[in-house]
Amino acid sequence: MITVNEVKDLVDSQTSYNILKPWWDVFRYYITLLMLMIALLAGAFQLTQSRLLCLPCKLIESNKCITPLDLGKTNHSIPSNSTEKIIHATGIQNDLDRQQYSYIDAVCYEKQLHWFAKFFPYLVLLHTLIFAVCSNFWLHYPSTSSKLEHFVAILYKCFDSPWTTRALSETVTEQTVKTLPCRRSKLLTMSSRSTENGDIDWQLLQPAVESTEIDNSSSNILDKKEDEQAKALFEKVKRFRMHVEENDIIYRLYMKQIVVKVIVLLIIIAYVSYFLTHINFQTECFVNIQAFTGYNRYQCVYSLAAIFQVLASVYVVLLIFYGFTCFYSLWWMLSSSLKQYSFETVREKSNYSDIPDVKNDFAFILHLADQYDPLYSKRFSIFLSEVSENKLKQMTLNDEWTVERLKNKLTRNSCNKVELSLSVLSGLPDNIFELSEIEVLSLELIPEAKLTPGVAQLVNLKELCIYHSSLIMDLQALSFLAENLQVLRLKYSAAEQIPCWIFHLKNLKELHLSGCCLLDKDGSLYIQGLQELKNLRALYLKSRLPRIPQVVTDKLPSLQKLSINNEGNRLMILVCLKKMVNLQSLELINCDLERIPHSLFCLWELQEINFKGNNLKTVEEIISFQHLKKLTCLKLWYNTIVYIPLQIGVLCSLEQLYLNYNSIETVPVQLFLCTKLRYLDLSCNNLTFIPNEIQYLKNLQYFAVTKNNVKMLPDGLFQCKKLQCLLLGNNSLTSLSPYVGELLNLVKLELIGNQFESLPVELEACQSLKLSCLVVEEDLVDTLPSFVKERLKTREIIDIRI
Numbered sequence: 001m002i003t004v005n006e007v008k009d010l011v012d013s014q015t016s017y018n019i020l021k022p023w024w025d026v027f028r029y030y031i032t033l034l035m036l037m038i039a040l041l042a043g044a045f046q047l048t049q050s051r052l053l054c055l056p057c058k059l060i061e062s063n064k065c066i067t068p069l070d071l072g073k074t075n076h077s078i079p080s081n082s083t084e085k086i087i088h089a090t091g092i093q094n095d096l097d098r099q100q101y102s103y104i105d106a107v108c109y110e111k112q113l114h115w116f117a118k119f120f121p122y123l124v125l126l127h128t129l130i131f132a133v134c135s136n137f138w139l140h141y142p143s144t145s146s147k148l149e150h151f152v153a154i155l156y157k158c159f160d161s162p163w164t165t166r167a168l169s170e171t172v173t174e175q176t177v178k179t180l181p182c183r184r185s186k187l188l189t190m191s192s193r194s195t196e197n198g199d200i201d202w203q204l205l206q207p208a209v210e211s212t213e214i215d216n217s218s219s220n221i222l223d224k225k226e227d228e229q230a231k232a233l234f235e236k237v238k239r240f241r242m243h244v245e246e247n248d249i250i251y252r253l254y255m256k257q258i259v260v261k262v263i264v265l266l267i268i269i270a271y272v273s274y275f276l277t278h279i280n281f282q283t284e285c286f287v288n289i290q291a292f293t294g295y296n297r298y299q300c301v302y303s304l305a306a307i308f309q310v311l312a313s314v315y316v317v318l319l320i321f322y323g324f325t326c327f328y329s330l331w332w333m334l335s336s337s338l339k340q341y342s343f344e345t346v347r348e349k350s351n352y353s354d355i356p357d358v359k360n361d362f363a364f365i366l367h368l369a370d371q372y373d374p375l376y377s378k379r380f381s382i383f384l385s386e387v388s389e390n391k392l393k394q395m396t397l398n399d400e401w402t403v404e405r406l407k408n409k410l411t412r413n414s415c416n417k418v419e420l421s422l423s424v425l426s427g428l429p430d431n432i433f434e435l436s437e438i439e440v441l442s443l444e445l446i447p448e449a450k451l452t453p454g455v456a457q458l459v460n461l462k463e464l465c466i467y468h469s470s471l472i473m474d475l476q477a478l479s480f481l482a483e484n485l486q487v488l489r490l491k492y493s494a495a496e497q498i499p500c501w502i503f504h505l506k507n508l509k510e511l512h513l514s515g516c517c518l519l520d521k522d523g524s525l526y527i528q529g530l531q532e533l534k535n536l537r538a539l540y541l542k543s544r545l546p547r548i549p550q551v552v553t554d555k556l557p558s559l560q561k562l563s564i565n566n567e568g569n570r571l572m573i574l575v576c577l578k579k580m581v582n583l584q585s586l587e588l589i590n591c592d593l594e595r596i597p598h599s600l601f602c603l604w605e606l607q608e609i610n611f612k613g614n615n616l617k618t619v620e621e622i623i624s625f626q627h628l629k630k631l632t633c634l635k636l637w638y639n640t641i642v643y644i645p646l647q648i649g650v651l652c653s654l655e656q657l658y659l660n661y662n663s664i665e666t667v668p669v670q671l672f673l674c675t676k677l678r679y680l681d682l683s684c685n686n687l688t689f690i691p692n693e694i695q696y697l698k699n700l701q702y703f704a705v706t707k708n709n710v711k712m713l714p715d716g717l718f719q720c721k722k723l724q725c726l727l728l729g730n731n732s733l734t735s736l737s738p739y740v741g742e743l744l745n746l747v748k749l750e751l752i753g754n755q756f757e758s759l760p761v762e763l764e765a766c767q768s769l770k771l772s773c774l775v776v777e778e779d780l781v782d783t784l785p786s787f788v789k790e791r792l793k794t795r796e797i798i799d800i801r802i
Helices: 004-020 023-048 068-074 098-111 115-140 142-160 162-168 184-193 224-244 249-278 305-335 344-349 360-372 374-384 386-400 403-408 430-434 453-457 475-484 500-504 528-532 550-555 575-579 598-602 620-627 646-650 669-673 692-696 715-719 738-742 761-765 786-801
Strands: 053-056 059-061 064-066 086-088 173-177 209-213 282-286 297-301 410-412 418-423 440-444 449-451 463-467 471-474 487-491 510-514 538-542 561-565 585-589 608-610 633-635 656-658 679-681 702-704 725-727 748-750
Touching: 004 142, 004 360, 023 115, 023 305, 053 098, 064 297, 098 282, 098 297, 115 142, 115 249, 115 305, 142 162, 142 224, 142 249, 142 360, 142 374, 162 224, 162 374, 224 360, 224 374, 224 386, 249 305, 249 360, 344 374, 360 374, 374 386, 386 430, 403 410, 403 430, 430 453, 449 475, 453 475, 471 475, 475 500, 500 528, 528 550, 550 575, 575 598, 598 620, 620 646, 646 669, 669 692, 692 715, 715 738, 738 761, 761 786
Parallel strands: 418 440, 440 463, 449 471, 463 487, 487 510, 510 538, 538 561, 561 585, 585 608, 608 633, 633 656, 656 679, 679 702, 702 725, 725 748
Antiparallel strands: 053 297, 059 064, 059 086, 173 209, 173 471, 282 297, 410 418
16 A cells, blocks of 8 residues: 555655756656546546447338438428339337347447547547657666756755855855976976066966955854755765766657657557547447348437547647657757857856856756756756856855964974975865965965965964965965065975966975976986076985986075985986086985086085985095085985095095095095094994094084994094084993093083993093983993083083073
């Protein structure tokens, strides 16, 4: 038994599909109802009235039954000399009883009445059911019904969503610069058309510049439940579009059902019009039962003939109207491009210019919905817009990340700058613009970060870090950063993701690029717009470069620092370095170098050289560094250097020397001719002994020989009175000279990992040494007299109070 709820669900299901029925489908629906009424009315007449009434034929003239009515009409008597033969019925002539009449009526109905007149109500009912099935089959076909039901459900939710009303009410327009891929050809055009005074030519950013609209001052905030519902709708629309746009099953099925209806309709109209003439009021019937009734011919009348003729005529008219709608719908499908749906008018009238056009089944069902009410498509389109989705996410983000919560995220980095680091968010909270103390802004794994004009409130912002984040830059925000930003750090997995707005930061001093291949197949640098950064002083490239890009050596003459981390890949063709005459610092890290490039010896301004992580085994070329009069820092760490050349003594201006993480076994005394050395790191080598000539390094402040095999320290080491950090851990030392007390400036002393049995009492004389900076085993600390330990602790307490 069918329950009321099941009937209600069925009615609701049918009503929900009305949105996919254009006016002609609705019109056909009403025509179908009229056809059904005709079938029911004809059936009712056929069941309630006598179907056929017959009387015996007593006079037969010319093989035709003559009734008294016929004689009255002709108004003549039968003459005696007439040539026409009048036949009188013969046999047993008597009046027929009721059963005989009923029998004759039934036999004549089945035998003589035309089949069309007999089955007219059933034919109309059958036709009506066929039309109803054809009209609704595409809505309930197994491979399409779920899609249509899903679409209708989503469409109604989109229509009623509070976010739709809010989104359509926004009116403020702004220009944004998107992080679109920067192809080399586009950037070359950009560089050739840039203005001389460094102003931004915004036409160069097309199509990166896009018109969008935003309402920052709107107070219509969605509650949490509505917000979650809107987010779910965006996800549903994305998945539905991805699934439905792939095929055109619904379109083809709708076309087929129209064609089938047209064919069936033409057949029905043809045979109904033809057999309509077979519905007669009078008919003769021959029944060979003369032995029982005395008659074998009967004159019959079909009492429903007139009614059925009228109903059949009306039915034909309805079929014609039905056929008109079918041909119109067929013409609509053939004359229109229903597999493409453009939101062009919506984009022009709304705030969202990024609403994509759709195709195939998605486009077709939207065309159908337009026939019902175009407002549905307009409101539905809001959930196709990424800008709309981003605004919704932005609202949620702003509610979640309050000013107080953001303040708790503020930290001081290693450079003692106030830094705000945000990662794995859906966007950039607008509340960060309230924190004017921010100096460094770090964004990591944020897919849709956007800088609005509010960034101008961050007056202290000097450094921006973007790690695998897509940053949309407002024009006013870009203008602000062009004036104030000094350091930019970018990390992407592909060079095409690098935003082209970076080349308009005219006051940028440092640029860090990492995590992507910066060269195209031709070996040219993707970022050809680099030459626009006239004030760039430091460039850091972490990539896999076969050679140094030409734009770096030829177009950046003012560059003072170049750092290349080639991630273990060989860097070749270093002759071009000769052109960088203003270079003061050069870092070639992990470049698989086996020798020091000779092109470096022409860079007279070099002050720092870093060859970390290469394959240097010998550094015989070090003698040529004597031509670099300004060289103060040389880093040869993390290589496989076996020995230090004796010629190292010619580097009289050297102040810092990094030789740690090599395979050096001995230290030549010529090294100590570099009397300006302040920093000397020999840790992680194979040293067993340190020459006493180290005493000549009167300016030495940092000395490290950790992780070697040194067995004894020379007394000359303690003549380096300026020594502040002495790192002797993980060696083979057995004792520490009492002369350590002469190092009055010693701040840190590392002795852990040796073979000491006790520590000298003279550590008390190290006036700057505190207990926490004495890195040694705890049991060795206990060998110190208590007053020494108390003195070291007291210094630490005093320092904390200060």
